[in-house]
Amino acid sequence: MREKTIYGIRPVIEAIKSGKEIDKIMIQKGLRGEGFHQLHTLIRELEIPMQFVPIEKLNKIYRQNHQGVIAFISEITYQKLEQVIPFTYEQGKTPLILVLDHLTDVRNLGAIARTAECAGVDLIVIPEKGSAQVGPDAIKTSAGALYKLPVCRVASLREAILFMKNSGLSIFAATEKARNSYTTASYTQPMALIMGSEDTGISEECLKLSDELVMIPVHGEIESLNVSVATGVILYEVLRQRI
Numbered sequence: 001m002r003e004k005t006i007y008g009i010r011p012v013i014e015a016i017k018s019g020k021e022i023d024k025i026m027i028q029k030g031l032r033g034e035g036f037h038q039l040h041t042l043i044r045e046l047e048i049p050m051q052f053v054p055i056e057k058l059n060k061i062y063r064q065n066h067q068g069v070i071a072f073i074s075e076i077t078y079q080k081l082e083q084v085i086p087f088t089y090e091q092g093k094t095p096l097i098l099v100l101d102h103l104t105d106v107r108n109l110g111a112i113a114r115t116a117e118c119a120g121v122d123l124i125v126i127p128e129k130g131s132a133q134v135g136p137d138a139i140k141t142s143a144g145a146l147y148k149l150p151v152c153r154v155a156s157l158r159e160a161i162l163f164m165k166n167s168g169l170s171i172f173a174a175t176e177k178a179r180n181s182y183t184t185a186s187y188t189q190p191m192a193l194i195m196g197s198e199d200t201g202i203s204e205e206c207l208k209l210s211d212e213l214v215m216i217p218v219h220g221e222i223e224s225l226n227v228s229v230a231t232g233v234i235l236y237e238v239l240r241q242r243i
Contacts, residue, residue: 004073007066009035016042021074023133024049028058028068039069047155049128076134079150081160084123085167089190095169096238097192099125101157101202103227106132108198110141111228117145119235120242125152125160125192161209164192171210174234175202176224178213185214187238195231 006015013035016022025043027036029052043050058066088095098121103109109132116124132138133153139146154160161171172185173194194210196202207213216225216233225233 004075005062006071006073007062007064007069009033009039009067009069012069012071013039013042015071015073016046016048021077022048023072023074023135024051025069025071026051026053026058026061028055029053031068036068049153074134075136075139076146076151078153079123081123081125081152081154081163084150084152085164085169088122093122094188094242095123095167095190095192096121097123097125097164097169098231098235099157099161099192099194099206100131101194101206102127102130102197102200103195104130104132105198106135106138107141108132108226108228109134110138110146112195112231113138113142113149113151114145115228115232115235117142117149119232119239121149121235123150123152125154125157127157128153128155157203158205158209161192161194161206165209165211170212172234173202173207173210173213174215174230175207175213176215177201177207178215180212180214182214182216182234182237185212187241191238193231193234193238195227198227 006012012025025048027050058070061070085095098116113124134146134151165171169190169192171192171194175196194202194206216230218224
């Protein structure tokens with residue numbers, strides 16, 4: 001773990017200033033001082049995920065002098081939604097974006113990324129909190145696709161979806177609550193596909209923002225498909241229509 005972490009207030013500040021991609025920063029509860037305020041200002045300006053934790057948690061990660069701050073270096077460089085979508089249009093492509101609503105299993109994330117890269121997805125969007133993040137296990141499962149396929153990490157899925165709608169994308173949500181089969185929809189326009197978490201599916205907030213709900217018919221005794229399999233089924237219908 002140590003090669004993927006930075007310890008101490010000043011080293012973390014310098015890492016941020018040097019442009020290193022930070023996955024998240026853990027800060028000791030109650031930490032004060034000029035160095036902390038400088039770090040906290042940088043974190044807020046750059047919208048880096050941050051978590052205040054008891055000192056005991058930091059000590060379990062690193063027993064030497066961490067000064068109350070541990071930063072985790074990201075495996076990839078996250079992209080900006082407001083940059084990727086215009087760039088995709090400029091390339092003459094019809095945007096296909098995949099939104100993962102709080103998936104928690106890193107293996108599902110990796111498997112989905114592998115399929116998405118093969119199916120021509122332009123961007124994967126994940127939330128900063130409450131979601132599986134891009135780490136070694138996810139990258140391994142993706143067969144390296146997470147190094148090739150742009151990933152955007154957002155503070156609010158709601159705001160991200162609204163931005164996509166304002167950018168001309170139709171929003172599709174795959175849910176068991178839908179009445180129409182995924183094969184009845186048209187996917188030839190600029191679009192985003194939302195896939196839900198393994199246990200609760202897509203949030204009501206995201207469903208309300210969607211333009212069309214689609215479902216995959218299931219005829220066996222098991223009520224639903226694994227989310228990575230379901231994602232592959234729909235993405236390849238999108239690809240089939242576009243080809």
